Amino acid sequence: MTTTPETRATRTIARCRDLARLTEVPGETTRLFLSEATRDAHGLIRMWMTLANLETRTDDAGNLRALRRCGTPNAPTLLFFSHIDTVPNAGAFDGPLGVILALTVIEEIATAQLPFDIELIAFSEEEGVRFSFPFLSSKAVTGQLTPEELAKEDANGITVAQALTNFGLNPANIATSCALPANTFAALEVHIEQGPVLEAEGRELAVVDSIVGQSRLTLTFTGHANHAGATPMHLRHDALAAAAHWISDVERFALDDKQLVATVGRVEVQPNAGNVVPGTVRASLDVRHPSDDDRHAAVAMLLTKAELAAQHRGVHVQAEIQLQQKAVPMDHNLTAQLAEAAERAGYNPLRLFSGAGHDAMILAPHVPTAMLFLRSPGGLSHHPDESVSEEDVEAAIATTLAFVAALQPPQ
Amino acid sequence: MTTTPETRATRTIARCRDLARLTEVPGETTRLFLSEATRDAHGLIRMWMTLANLETRTDDAGNLRALRRCGTPNAPTLLFFSHIDTVPNAGAFDGPLGVILALTVIEEIATAQLPFDIELIAFSEEEGVRFSFPFLSSKAVTGQLTPEELAKEDANGITVAQALTNFGLNPANIATSCALPANTFAALEVHIEQGPVLEAEGRELAVVDSIVGQSRLTLTFTGHANHAGATPMHLRHDALAAAAHWISDVERFALDDKQLVATVGRVEVQPNAGNVVPGTVRASLDVRHPSDDDRHAAVAMLLTKAELAAQHRGVHVQAEIQLQQKAVPMDHNLTAQLAEAAERAGYNPLRLFSGAGHDAMILAPHVPTAMLFLRSPGGLSHHPDESVSEEDVEAAIATTLAFVAALQPPQ
Numbered sequence: 120m121t122t123t124p125e126t127r128a129t130r131t132i133a134r135c136r137d138l139a140r141l142t143e144v145p146g147e148t149t150r151l152f153l154s155e156a157t158r159d160a161h162g163l164i165r166m167w168m169t170l171a172n173l174e175t176r177t178d179d180a181g182n183l184r185a186l187r188r189c190g191t192p193n194a195p196t197l198l199f200f201s202h203i204d205t206v207p208n209a210g211a212f213d214g215p216l217g218v219i220l221a222l223t224v225i226e227e228i229a230t231a232q233l234p235f236d237i238e239l240i241a242f243s244e245e246e247g248v249r250f251s252f253p254f255l256s257s258k259a260v261t262g263q264l265t266p267e268e269l270a271k272e273d274a275n276g277i278t279v280a281q282a283l284t285n286f287g288l289n290p291a292n293i294a295t296s297c298a299l300p301a302n303t304f305a306a307l308e309v310h311i312e313q314g315p316v317l318e319a320e321g322r323e324l325a326v327v328d329s330i331v332g333q334s335r336l337t338l339t340f341t342g343h344a345n346h347a348g349a350t351p352m353h354l355r356h357d358a359l360a361a362a363a364h365w366i367s368d369v370e371r372f373a374l375d376d377k378q379l380v381a382t383v384g385r386v387e388v389q390p391n392a393g394n395v396v397p398g399t400v401r402a403s404l405d406v407r408h409p410s411d412d413d414r415h416a417a418v419a420m421l422l423t424k425a426e427l428a429a430q431h432r433g434v435h436v437q438a439e440i441q442l443q444q445k446a447v448p449m450d451h452n453l454t455a456q457l458a459e460a461a462e463r464a465g466y467n468p469l470r471l472f473s474g475a476g477h478d479a480m481i482l483a484p485h486v487p488t489a490m491l492f493l494r495s496p497g498g499l500s501h502h503p504d505e506s507v508s509e510e511d512v513e514a515a516i517a518t519t520l521a522f523v524a525a526l527q528p529p530q
Numbered sequence: 531m532t533t534t535p536e537t538r539a540t541r542t543i544a545r546c547r548d549l550a551r552l553t554e555v556p557g558e559t560t561r562l563f564l565s566e567a568t569r570d571a572h573g574l575i576r577m578w579m580t581l582a583n584l585e586t587r588t589d590d591a592g593n594l595r596a597l598r599r600c601g602t603p604n605a606p607t608l609l610f611f612s613h614i615d616t617v618p619n620a621g622a623f624d625g626p627l628g629v630i631l632a633l634t635v636i637e638e639i640a641t642a643q644l645p646f647d648i649e650l651i652a653f654s655e656e657e658g659v660r661f662s663f664p665f666l667s668s669k670a671v672t673g674q675l676t677p678e679e680l681a682k683e684d685a686n687g688i689t690v691a692q693a694l695t696n697f698g699l700n701p702a703n704i705a706t707s708c709a710l711p712a713n714t715f716a717a718l719e720v721h722i723e724q725g726p727v728l729e730a731e732g733r734e735l736a737v738v739d740s741i742v743g744q745s746r747l748t749l750t751f752t753g754h755a756n757h758a759g760a761t762p763m764h765l766r767h768d769a770l771a772a773a774a775h776w777i778s779d780v781e782r783f784a785l786d787d788k789q790l791v792a793t794v795g796r797v798e799v800q801p802n803a804g805n806v807v808p809g810t811v812r813a814s815l816d817v818r819h820p821s822d823d824d825r826h827a828a829v830a831m832l833l834t835k836a837e838l839a840a841q842h843r844g845v846h847v848q849a850e851i852q853l854q855q856k857a858v859p860m861d862h863n864l865t866a867q868l869a870e871a872a873e874r875a876g877y878n879p880l881r882l883f884s885g886a887g888h889d890a891m892i893l894a895p896h897v898p899t900a901m902l903f904l905r906s907p908g909g910l911s912h913h914p915d916e917s918v919s920e921e922d923v924e925a926a927i928a929t930t931l932a933f934v935a936a937l938q939p940p941q
Contacts, residue, residue: 314760331759335804345909347793347816348742348885349725352785354909359794363777370771374763382758383770384804386797393746393795393814403804405758474759498756498765 128513131216131223138163138203138219139211147208147503152244152255153181153286160203164218164241171226173239179288179296180259181244187225187237195235195528198299198306198486199224200478202245202256210505214245216493217309220512224519235528238300245478249273249282257481259297299486304528305453306488308479309515311507315498317469323514325469326458327490330480331378331407332446334418338362338425342434344390344398356433359388359397364428369404369421379417380474381406404438409472411446447480450487457489460522466514491515539923542627542634549574549614549630550622558619558914563655563666564592564697571614575629575652582637584650590699590707591670592655598636598648606939607647609710609717609897610635613656613667613889621916625656627904628720631923635930646939649711656889660684660693668892670708710897715939716864717899719890720926722918726909728880734925736880737869738901741891742789742818743857745829749773749836753845755801755809767844770799770808775839780815780832790828791885792817815849820883822857858891861898868900871933877925902926 125133139148141159150156161183168175173185183203188194201217218241225237240260247253250271258264269280269290280290289296317325342356366383373381385403404421408414422438429436461468471492473479479490493511497504536544550559552570561567572594579586584596594614599605612628629652636648651671658664661682669675680691680701691701700707728736753767777794784792796814815832819825833849840847872879882903884890890901904922908915 312760313757314762315756315765316760316762319765333759345726346724346886346911347795348744348791348818348887349723349727349911350791350885350909351725351727351788352781352791354726354730357781357793359777359797360781363774363781363794366770366774367778370763370768370774377762380759380761380763382768382805382807383774384758384799384806384808385802386770386799387802388795388797391796391798393816394793395795396793397795405804407759474761475757476759498754498761500757500760 126509126513127223127227127516128509131220131512131516132507132509134167134219135211135215138215148205148211149207149209150203150205151249152204153282157181157204157243164203167222171222171229173225177288179283179290179292180256180264181283181286181288182256182260182297183241183243185239189233189236191234193302195302195304196300197235197237197523197526198240198303199237200240200242200306200482201308201310202242202478204244204246204248206246206248206501208503210500210502212311212505212507213313213500216311216507220309220515220519223516224523227516227520228523233523235304235526236300242478250279253476254478254481255279257478259293260299261481261485262294262298263481264293303486305526306482306486307457307491307519307522308477308488309491309493309519310477311500311505312492312495313475313500314495316471317492317494318496318498320469322467322469323494323511324461324466324518325471325492326454326461327449327473327479327492328454328470329409329446329448330473330477331409332411332414333442333444334406334414334440335442336404336418337439337441338402338404339437340400340402340429340434342398342432343396345396347394347396350396355396357396358400358434361429361432361434361436362386362400362402365425366402368424368428372417372421372424376413376417378410378472379406379408379413381417381421407474409446447483449479449483449489453487453489456525457491457518457522460525461518464514464517464521466518491518537920537924538634538638538927539920542631542923542927543918543920545578545630546622546626549626559616559622560618560620561614561616562660563615564693568592568615568654575614578633579650582633582640584636588699590694590701590703591667591675592694592697592699593667593671593708594652594654596650600644600647602645604713605645605647606713606715607649607711608934608937609649609651609714611651611653611717611889611893612719612721613653615655615657615659617657617659617912619914621911621913623722623916623918624724624911627722627918631720631926631930634927635934638927638931639934644934646715646937647711653889661690664887665889665892666690668889670704671710672892672896673705673709674892675704714897716937717893717897718868718902718930718933719888719899720902720904720930721888722911722916723903723906724886724911725906727882728903728905729907729909731880733878733880734905734922735872735877735929736882736903737865737872738860738884738890738903739865739881740820740857740859741884741888742820743822743825744853744855745817745825745851746853747815747829748850748852749813749815750848751811751813751840751845753809753843754807756807758805758807761807766807768807769811769845772840772843772845772847773797773811773813776836777813779835779839783828783832783835787824787828789821789883790817790819790824792828792832818885820857858894860890860894860900864898864900867936868902868929868933871936872929875925875928875932877929902929
C-alpha cells in the first residue's frame with residue numbers, strides 16, 4: 120500500500136476512530152478483554168494486516184499477531200506492540216494508536232529490505248478491567264501468567280481460562296503459542312502520554328527513560344464521631360480534620376520534588392453526615408518516583424506526617440500497603456537510538472518518566488524495550504474526548520521509520 | 531406515690547430504660563413518630579401518669595399530655611416537655627429523660643399546694659427521622675405546623691395527615707386540640723447535654739442561655755480529574771487538595787473563637803479512585819454560634835478561605851446555602867430563676883449555649899422557656915451506650931423541685 124491523498128497520519132487516526140466504533144456498549148467505546156467487540160476488532164485489524172501482506176494469527180492468550188518476514192530464515196525479530204482493550208467509556212487512542220501506528224510504519228516500508236523480521240502484537244488485555252488485574256497479555260507473552268491468574272473470575276464468575284476457551288482458544292497452549300520469538304532483539308511501544316507534560320512543554324514527542332515505581336496504601340484515621348453542635352472544637356477528635364491536614368501535607372511535600380507524584384484520590388468518611396464530627400476516614404495514597412529509594416523515603420515521610428496530623432487531634436492512624444512496584448528502566452541503548460531517530464526526523468523529544476504503567480514495563484526485563492510518547496491534548500485520557508493531533512502522529516511515524524531504518528540487529 | 535427504697539433518680543433512670551425496650555426494631559431502640567412502638571410508649575407513660583393522679587389525653591398531633599390541676603379555675607400553667615421519639619438505634623435518655631424526670635418531680639410534689647396548674651407534654655416527634663423534618667410536635671402546639679408539612683411523606687409514601695388518621699387522630703383538629711393553654715407562663719425542658727462540655731468541666735448541670743444559630747452549606751470544588759501517575763504536581767487542578775486545605779482552615783479558624791463550632795462532616799469525592807487526581811469534591815459546612823452576626827461573619831470568612839484555597843490550585847468553588855437558622859435565646863428571667871434554683875439545691879450549674887436544636891427553640895418565641903442540661907458521660911448521644919449518672923439525675927430533680935417551689939405566676 121502506498122500513501123494515498125490522505126496522509127499516513129490521517130489514515131492512522133481514521134483507523135483508530137473506526138476501531139473505537141467496535142464496542143460492547145452502544146454510544147461509547149468500551150471493549151473489554153475477549154468480548155464480542157474484541158472479536159470484531161480482531162477482524163478489522165486482521166483485514167488491514169492481511170492487506171499489508173503480513174502473516175496473522177491469534178495466540179492462545181487472545182493476542183492478534185502479525186509477522187513481516189525479511190526472507191532470511193531465523194532472522195532476529197523487532198517487536199512492535201500495544202493493546203486494543205479499553206477502559207469503560209474510553210477514547211480512541213489509548214492502546215490502539217500504538218498498534219495502528221506500527222501497522223502504518225510497516226505499510227510505509229513495504230518494499231524495504233531489512234535484516235530482521237518484524238512482529239506486531241495487538242495485546243487484547245492491558246487495562247485490567249474485566250478480571251481486575253492488568254497486563255494479562257504482556258504477562259502471557261513473557262511467561263509470567265500464573266495458574267492463579269488464569270483462575271481469576273470476572274463479574275459473571277467466568278474465569279480467565281473459561282473466557283479463553285469460550286473465545287475458541289486453548290489456555291493449556293499459552294506457554295508455547297504466546298512466547299515471543301527467541302531472537303527478539305528490540306521492542307517498541309508507541310503510546311499517548313495520557314498526561315499534560317508534553318503539551319505544557321510544547322513538544323510533540325517524548326522518549327521514555329523508565330516507568331516509575333509505585334506504592335499504593337490505604338490510611339485509616341480513627342477519631343470519635345460526635346454531635347457537630349454540641350462538641351466544642353477543643354474537645355473533638357475529628358478524623359477528617361486530621362486527614363485533611365495530612366492531605367495538604369502530601370501535596371506540599373510532593374511539590375518539592377519534581378520527579379515525585381503523590382496523590383490522595385479516594386476518601387471515605389464515616390458517618391459522612393453534615394451535622395456529625397467525622398469519626399473515621401479512609402484515604403488512599405498513591406506515590407510514584409523513578410527512584411525506588413526516593414519513593415520509599417517519600418512514603419515513610421508521608422506516613423510520619425499522617426502520624427503527626429493524627430496525634431495532634433487525639434486521632435489514631437493506621438496504614439496498610441496495597442502495592443509496592445519497582446521502577447522499570449527502558450533499555451538504555453535502544454532508548455538512545457529512539458531519541459536519535461526522533462532528532463534525525465527533525466524533532467526534539469523530551470525525556471520523560473512514565474507515571475503510568477504500560478505493557479513495556481512487563482516486557483522490559485525480558486527483551487530490550489523502548490517507548491515513545493505522543494502529546495495528549497489537554498492531558499486527557501480514559502475519556503471519550505481523548506485525542507491526538509495529526510502533526511504529532513506524523514512525528515511519531517517519522518521517528519519510528521527513522522528508528523527502524525537505522526536499527527541493527529546484534530551480530 | 532412516695533419515694534420507695536430505690537431513690538427517685540434510680541426510678542427515673544429505670545423508667546427510661548423500660549421505655550427504651552419499646553421499639554420498632556428488636557435488639558435496639560428505634561421509635562419513630564406514630565409507630566406501634568409510640569403507641570406502646572404512650573400506654574406505659576399514660577399508666578405512670580394516671581398512677582400520679584394526672585388527667586391524660588392524646589392531642590391530634592399525637593402528643594401525650596398530662597395535667598395536674600391546682601384547683602383554682604383558669605389557673606396559669608407551668609409546662610414541662612420533651613420528646614419520646616428516637617433516632618434509629620438510639621440510647622434511652624435523649625428526650626424520654628425530660629418527660630420522665632418531670633413526671634418524677636410531679637410525683638414528688640403530690641401533696642403540695644401550688645398557685646398554678648402543671649401540664650406535662652410528651653412530644654411524639656422531634657428528631658425528624660420519619661418525615662425528614664424535625665420539631666413536628668412543638669410546631670403543632672405553637673400553631674406553626676403548615677399544610678405543606680402535613681402533606682410530607684415518609685419512606686412508604688404515607689403523609690403526616692394519613693399517619694395521624696391511621697393512629698386514630700384527626701389532623702383537622704390540630705389547631706384546637708394541640709394549642710398550649712393560653713395562660714402558660716413558664717415552660718421547662720430538661721435534656722441531656724449530648725456533648726462533652728459538662729464532663730470536661732466536672733459539673734452535673736448547665737442552664738441553657740440560648741440555642742445557637744446555625745448555617746448549613748454545601749461547597750463544590752471543581753478541578754480536573756487526571757491520571758495520578760501521568761500528571762506532575764505543578765500541572766494539577768486537584769479538587770481534593772483544595773478542599774483539604776480549606777477543611778484545615780475551617781478547623782483552625784473555629785479553634786480561635788470559643789463560642790464558634792464549624793464542622794465539615796460530609797465529603798464526596800469524584801471519581802474517588804486511588805489512581806485519579808480528584809476532579810470534584812462536595813463538602814458540607816455546618817457553622818453554629820450564639821451570635822447571629824458572628825456566625826454570618828464566620829461563614830463569610832470561611833467562604834473567602836475556600837475561594838483562596840481553590841484559586842491557588844486553578845480550582846473553582848461554588849457554595850450553596852441549605853439552612854440559615856437564627857439563634858434563639860431562652861427567657862432571661864426564667865433562666866435566671868432556674869440557675870438560682872440549682873444553687874439553692876446545692877449545685878453550681880454551668881451557663882451553656884446549646885449547639886443542638888431542641889423543642890425549647892420552637893416554644894421560646896411563644897412562651898417563656900428555660901432549659902436544663904444534664905451531663906452526658908463521654909459526650910455520647912444518638913448511640914445505644916448513651917447514659918446518665920444517678921447523681922446527675924438527682925441534681926436535675928432537686929433543681930427542678932427548687933425551681934417549681936419558688937415559681938410565681940405573674941399577677
